[in-house]
Amino acid sequence: MVFEGFALDGLSLTLIGLGILLILVLFAGAKTIPQGYNYTVERFGKYTRTLKPGLNLIVPFIDTIGKKINVMEQVLDVPHQEVITRDNASITANGVTFYQVLDAAAAAYEVANLENAILNLTMTNIRTVMGSMDLDELLSHRDEINERLLRVVDTAVSPWGLKITRIEIKDIDPPKDLVESMGRQMKAEREKRATILEAEGRRQAAILKAEGEKQAQVLEAEGRREAAFRDAEARERSAEAEAKATQMVSEAIAAGNVQAINYFVANNYIEALGKLATSPNQKVLMLPVEASSVIGAIGGIAEIARETFGGAPATPARAASRPPAAGQPPREPGQL
Numbered sequence: 250m251v252f253e254g255f256a257l258d259g260l261s262l263t264l265i266g267l268g269i270l271l272i273l274v275l276f277a278g279a280k281t282i283p284q285g286y287n288y289t290v291e292r293f294g295k296y297t298r299t300l301k302p303g304l305n306l307i308v309p310f311i312d313t314i315g316k317k318i319n320v321m322e323q324v325l326d327v328p329h330q331e332v333i334t335r336d337n338a339s340i341t342a343n344g345v346t347f348y349q350v351l352d353a354a355a356a357a358y359e360v361a362n363l364e365n366a367i368l369n370l371t372m373t374n375i376r377t378v379m380g381s382m383d384l385d386e387l388l389s390h391r392d393e394i395n396e397r398l399l400r401v402v403d404t405a406v407s408p409w410g411l412k413i414t415r416i417e418i419k420d421i422d423p424p425k426d427l428v429e430s431m432g433r434q435m436k437a438e439r440e441k442r443a444t445i446l447e448a449e450g451r452r453q454a455a456i457l458k459a460e461g462e463k464q465a466q467v468l469e470a471e472g473r474r475e476a477a478f479r480d481a482e483a484r485e486r487s488a489e490a491e492a493k494a495t496q497m498v499s500e501a502i503a504a505g506n507v508q509a510i511n512y513f514v515a516n517n518y519i520e521a522l523g524k525l526a527t528s529p530n531q532k533v534l535m536l537p538v539e540a541s542s543v544i545g546a547i548g549g550i551a552e553i554a555r556e557t558f559g560g561a562p563a564t565p566a567r568a569a570s571r572p573p574a575a576g577q578p579p580r581e582p583g584q585l
Contacts, residue, residue: 288318332380
C-alpha cells in the first residue's frame, strides 16, 4: 500500500493497528470517578473492589463497572401515614430521613432497591413508636420520638452499609373534632390556672394585710409602753421634786422659819383656786370666807422675798391690817 510516496507493508499496518488497539485498551481501562461517588468493580459478574473518586485503572474487557453509589448525605421524604396511638386516637404523620452510604459494596449487594427499603423501614417504625405513646405525649415529646426512631432505624440499616444521621417528624395532624376537643380542654385548663392564681393572689394579699396589721399593733403597743414608761418616769421625777420641796420646807420649819410654811401653804392654795376657776363646767365660783386668809399668805410671800433680796422686813401692821373673821381669835403677825 502506497500513501503519497510512503509505502506501507503488512508489518507497518499491523503495528499501526496494534497501536490503535493499545490506545483503545488504555481508554477502556482508565476510569475517572467523580467526587461523592464510589463505583464497584465486577469481574465476570463478581464484586472485586470499590473505586474511589479520582483516576482508577481496571483490566479492560475483564473488569466492568458494577454499581455507581452516591456516598453523599441524602434526604428521603416519608409520606403521610395513619397512626393509631395507645389511647386510640387516629392521627396522620409524615417526616424526613437523612442517610449516608458508608460501605458502597454493602449498599450495592446487601439490599435491593435501597431507597424503598429505607422508606418502608422508617414508616413501619414510625407506626410502632408513635403507636406506643398517648396523644399528649406525641404532641409534647417530639424530640423523644425522633431519638427513638433514629436509634431503631440506624440499627436496622447498619448491615446495608448505611448510617442514618437524622429522622425528623414534620407534621402530626389529629382529626378536626379531636383538635376542637383539645382546644376546649386547653381553654378549661387555662381558666383553671387563672382561677388558682387569682385565689392565690387573694390569699397572699390577705396574709400580707394581716401581717401589716399585726406589725402595726405591735408598734402601737410598743409606743404605749414607751409612753407609759415616760409618764411613770415624769411622775417619779415630779414626786421626787415634791418630796424634796416638802423636805426643805420641813427643815425650814424645824429651823424656826415660819415664812417658809406660809409660802408653801399659799402656793398650794392658789393652785387649787386656779384649777377651780379654769374648770370647763364651772360658771360661778363660790369661795369660802376663809379665802380672805390668802391675803395674809401673800403678805408672807412678800416678806420672804424681801428677806431673800436684802429688803426691810414687813411691818406687822400690814399683815394684821385685815380684822379677823367672825368667831376667829386674833392672829399673830406672820400667821395665816
